[in-house]
Amino acid sequence: MIAEEMIEINPTNNSRLPEVDFENLPFGKVFSDHMFTIDYKDGAWHKPQIIPFQNLSLNPATSVIHYGQSIFEGMKAFKSEDGKVRLFRPDRNIARFNISAERMCMPSVPPALFQEGLEKLLDLDRNWVPDHKDAALYIRPFMFATDEYIGVKPSETYKFMIFTCPVNKYYAGSVKVKIEEEFSRSMPGGTGFAKAAGNYAASLYPAKLAQDQGYNQLLWTDAIEHKYIEESGTMNIVFRSGNKVFSPAVSTTILRGITRDSILHVARDYGYQVEERKIEVAEIVDLLEKGELHEAFGAGTAATIAPISVINFRGKDYHLPSTEQWDFANKAAADLNSMKTGRSEDRFSWNVVI
Numbered sequence: 001m002i003a004e005e006m007i008e009i010n011p012t013n014n015s016r017l018p019e020v021d022f023e024n025l026p027f028g029k030v031f032s033d034h035m036f037t038i039d040y041k042d043g044a045w046h047k048p049q050i051i052p053f054q055n056l057s058l059n060p061a062t063s064v065i066h067y068g069q070s071i072f073e074g075m076k077a078f079k080s081e082d083g084k085v086r087l088f089r090p091d092r093n094i095a096r097f098n099i100s101a102e103r104m105c106m107p108s109v110p111p112a113l114f115q116e117g118l119e120k121l122l123d124l125d126r127n128w129v130p131d132h133k134d135a136a137l138y139i140r141p142f143m144f145a146t147d148e149y150i151g152v153k154p155s156e157t158y159k160f161m162i163f164t165c166p167v168n169k170y171y172a173g174s175v176k177v178k179i180e181e182e183f184s185r186s187m188p189g190g191t192g193f194a195k196a197a198g199n200y201a202a203s204l205y206p207a208k209l210a211q212d213q214g215y216n217q218l219l220w221t222d223a224i225e226h227k228y229i230e231e232s233g234t235m236n237i238v239f240r241s242g243n244k245v246f247s248p249a250v251s252t253t254i255l256r257g258i259t260r261d262s263i264l265h266v267a268r269d270y271g272y273q274v275e276e277r278k279i280e281v282a283e284i285v286d287l288l289e290k291g292e293l294h295e296a297f298g299a300g301t302a303a304t305i306a307p308i309s310v311i312n313f314r315g316k317d318y319h320l321p322s323t324e325q326w327d328f329a330n331k332a333a334a335d336l337n338s339m340k341t342g343r344s345e346d347r348f349s350w351n352v353v354i
């Protein structure tokens with residue numbers, strides 16, 4: 001597939017890099033100079049290109065606008081002290097992208113094509129990869145339906161694109177979350193395991209209601225009984241109580257998070273007892289009541305590790321211990337960061353060096 005058509009590269013003559021304040025990066029508002037694009041038509045991918053970052057022009061009947069066939073990924077690249085660019089576990093994101101594509105009745109993107117487009121884009125925009133603490137180049141691959149047709153059916157044409165943004169962490173400090181017992185983000189048989197745009201749209205209203213009450217995000221529970229914890233906002237959730245590090249097992253209703261997996265991996269490495277299983281709300285509330293929930297944090301590419309300071313359940317705020325006492329999350333965050341940035345040995349062979 002990749003050999004069929006070479007990636008055409010049209011670099012910009014007008015880099016925006018000198019305008020960027022790398023010390024004060026907002027999340028997701030500063031876009032690097034270039035983007036990768038390729039179109040799907042007649043059952044194959046055509047015309048791979050890297051071009052200056054620019055607006056798209058779409059017919060108002062473009063199918064994605066009406067019926068939401070749209071998926072995305074979030075990945076990060078880091079700059080090490082030797083100036084090399086390191087991509088963290090790209091194989092996992094590429095595989096998950098194609099799992100999302102299948103569920104949304106979209107074509108898969110051949111992994112070698114995805115990886116080559118991404119590596120060429122990062123190579124061209126390598127000066128956009130920040131090198132200071134907690135910063136990274138956030139990578140947004142996405143695909144959407146482009147048929148100009150408003151009948152309801154899978155589109156026959158698609159666009160796959162990748163753009164990048166230099167960013168800091170998504171949440172600057174700790175987050176306050178509320179256990180949600182009315183609305184759901186995901187249900188068995190639905191699309192919760194896919195990174196489908198519509199999942200995020202559906203979560204906005206319940207999240208806004210919680211935000212109006214002073215919480216940053218929700219702790220989602222299962223759609224059937226609201227008895228089990230699933231995710232936190234746009235992140236997976238991980239808890240620690242004593243020597244146990246535990247997280248809801250991934251399922252058809254929970255996203256298979258790569259940050260989550262990496263955190264559980266290092267937890268096992270440090271000797272914690274790691275449990276991936278169903279976690280009842282009642283168990284978490286009981287631990288909170290007894291002061292035995294020592295750590296709770298969101299895990300995601302954008303947020304990395306987002307400490308939770310407050311969990312609200314049925315009108316009552318439970319406070320977690322202050323993060324200075326968090327033996328596990330602090331160690332895991334520092335360890336993962338130093339592996340990603342090449343400051344320590346990549347002991348699980350997670351990085352791809354560009």
Ligand code: COI
Binds near residue numbers: 075234300301303
């Ligand atoms: C990520 O962590 O990459 C995500 O997808 C969250 C995003 C919606 C900001």
